[in-house]
Amino acid sequence: MKKALKFSLKLFFATLLISCGANNPFGTVDNFDHEGQALIDNDSIMSFLDKHYFDTTIDSIKPITSNQTPLSQDPNLITMDVTESEVDYKLYVYKLREGNPNIDKGFPTVMDSVLVQYQGFSLERTDSLAEFEFRGSPIWFQLNAVIRGWSHGFTNFKGGNNTSGNNGPITFADGGKGVLIMPSGLAYRNVGSGSGSLINRSLIFYIELFDFIEGTDHDNDGVPSYLEDPDGDGDPRNDDTDGDGIPNYIDFDDDGDLVPTRDEDANGDGNPANDFSDPNNPTLPDYLNPAIRQ
Ligand SMILES: [Ca+2]
Ligand SMILES: [Ca+2]
Ligand SMILES: [Ca+2]
Ligand SMILES: [Ca+2]
Structure with a gap:
């Protein structure tokens, strides 16, 4: 009992x-x-x-x-x-x-x-x-x-x-x-x-x-959850780049360009956060940039 x-x-x-x-x-x-x-x-x-x-x-x-x-x-x-x-x-x-x-x-x-x-x-x-x-x-x-x-x-x-x-x-x-x-x-x-x-x-x-668990990655997209914080306020729960109501840390496609974040990895190193292919926006990673689909 x-x-x-x-x-x-x-x-x-x-x-x-x-x-x-x-x-x-x-x-x-x-x-x-x-x-x-x-x-x-x-x-x-x-x-x-x-x-x-x-x-x-x-x-x-x-x-x-x-x-x-x-x-x-x-x-x-x-x-x-x-x-x-x-x-x-x-x-x-x-x-x-x-x-x-x-x-x-x-x-x-x-x-x-x-x-x-x-x-x-x-x-x-x-x-x-x-x-x-x-x-x-x-x-x-x-x-x-x-x-x-x-x-x-x-x-x-x-x-x-x-x-x-x-x-x-x-x-x-x-x-x-x-x-x-x-x-x-x-x-x-x-x-x-x-x-x-x-x-x-x-x-x-x-x-x-x-x-x-180190570097927990809730959506398994290659970007650890704590880094899915584009506004840099320390809280990834309030970042929703594509405005679909799903915060980035649990959104498979963060910029809503229909290419999964995991696949927006131009240099193929498994980290989508270090790929910057847009010459007009060189500091915005591809996975957060709907103008770049790769
Ligand atoms: Ca993630
Ligand atoms: Ca934030
Ligand atoms: Ca979203
Ligand atoms: Ca995308």
Whole structure:
């Protein structure tokens, strides 16, 4: 029974994280005051960072009781500036361990798939958070299709060393480990999770990154998803060169000239991004240029 409950919880939380993928830049506009909420959230997060510290003996955030160093002054805490739907947010990332320094892959991009373990809490209810508490088996997520605090937060960590035996469970050592502290605007916003909870809630996730897929190419056209970002704003979800409603990173024919991107590779090196055949437009790659069909 307990196992069944755990399993359903796991599915529930997985759905939570994925469901927010619908929260994309092409989504409908609402009248909610996102800027105002961002200010409210950042105030409460900063207050939280002043009143809590990271207890390294139990790898957990705890209220300050004596002279511990507050998170706000802890050098392991970094602040990321993240803009989503034209609102500026601050995402706080506590780096307990960056990851295995010998891993060649480096850091995942906001478009990669990651193998993670996590535990989520609501900032306002750190003392009685059982309802959101979950620590399950490592699970794969696509960073482009989860809450944005995850998408950006995981880019600060590296994976671990695969220590799996031949027939044993999949295990990793020394993967990235830390905490993501995010305003509601980078979590479930004013929409909430599937069950309607977590509306306007700032969230804390204890995370561990085991592995990720490097240079994820969702449409398999030879251009990694994170590079399918012609407007250069760091978000490939809002780029649709041919205006057909399908963003480039999942569009087989990005410029809509009926030649698949994969085939617009004049020099045949497998990379359509380095072919520039149009003398009138020498900086625009062929696969984004409907005037060139090759
Ligand atoms: Ca691609
Ligand atoms: Ca973009
Ligand atoms: Ca398109
Ligand atoms: Ca094309």
